[in-house]
Amino acid sequence: MKKGLVKLARWVGFTIHLRELRDRENSVPGYYVHSGELKEFHRAAYLGYRREVQELLSCKNNVVDSRDRRNRTALHLACSSGKSSVVTLLIQWKCDLNARDEEGKTALMKAVECQEEVCVTILLKRGADPNLKDNCQNTALHYAVLAENTSIATKLLRYNADIEAINKYNFTPFLLAVRENKEEMVKFLIENGANVHAVDDFQRSALMLAVFHDSPDIVKLLLQKRVNADSRDLHGMSAERYARRNGFKLLYQLIVDYRAGKIPTTPPQSSDLGQSSGNKLLLLGLP
The missing domain is CATH 1.25.40.20 (Ankyrin repeat-containing domain)
Incomplete structure (x- = not known):
């Protein structure tokens, strides 16, 4: 009975943990783990149950680098959820630091x-x-x-x-x-x-990319570093032509002035005059 309650509590904890992870601001993607997806060892590592991970390592053979259905190891899962104590334990058990998941990560x-900077530091040091x-x-x-x-x-x-x-x-x-x-x-x-x-x-320079993505402060920074404003990509386009074709008037003027020997010293406030930067027609289909 007691064992059943412990398992239930752990399962509830797992579900709550998943909800919390999904509710995080997700500007940088992690793993999406679904209830029932992970077996005992990988689930314990993902949730940071260090004692349970230790017990499973001690009683099961060849488990430290075992894979789940997505080719992830316990180390992958512990790192993705920031469980640094489990990361340290797995390393002590000689896990493969450079194992790759299904995406090669x-x-x-x-x-x-x-x-998860603490985990990053541990991995690099080891x-x-x-x-x-x-x-x-x-x-x-x-x-x-x-x-x-x-x-x-x-x-x-x-x-x-x-x-x-x-x-x-x-x-x-x-x-x-x-x-x-x-x-x-x-x-x-x-x-x-x-x-x-x-x-x-595609032979696109940093300046071309900055112009195309309407990044005036980065354009200014690159011009201050004396990048080549005359280079052309595989389509014969220069940064100046990208600015002109997309209607980015201030960016265009920055580059024209730069080619005339004027280095920008103050950050521009906007790259265009009413022209939306969403109108990026010239690089459709390119990464």
Whole structure:
């Protein structure tokens, strides 16, 4: 009877925990776990039941790196939900730090993606590889960019993360930050030596991406770094032409002035005069 009540309490706790996780602000995706999806060991790791995880590790063989139906290990699940004590325990039991889930993501990538900085720190200190790539060729640093978390990015760089790693679209973390309009991350990566002249697989420069995504402050920052405003992508388009075609008058004027030798010194307030930045027709179908 007592065992049944304990199991019921744990199940209720699991359901409440799931609800809390789903109610979090979800600017950075984690795992979506459904009731009944996880078996005993993985569920205990996900919920942070350290004692239960310890008991299962002690009484079952080869469980530490066992996989669920989505190819996730207990380490993936514990990192995604920020259960640092379970993460430490699993590492003590010699779990595979660099195991990949069905998306090719490591536990480090999940910890970064979910902004679980304590777990990130533990993994890096214990030797997790920050330069492995998932199925889309993103590294942990790409995920730090998407989360716009400079604190985690700093840790990754301290442990030799490649600041110029490219994903399947040839986006470095810097180009990704520009495309996603993550201004603070753009500044951070520039300060840490990112190549401001990088181009993606369509030969689009950071300046072109910043113009296309209507990011005036990033455009200004790039011009201050003396990027090439005359380069063209595979379609023969320059940053100036993107600005003109999309009706971004202030961006267009910034680039014209820059080509005339005037470096912008004050941030523009808006890139256009009534023209919606949603009218981005020139890159339809491109990532």
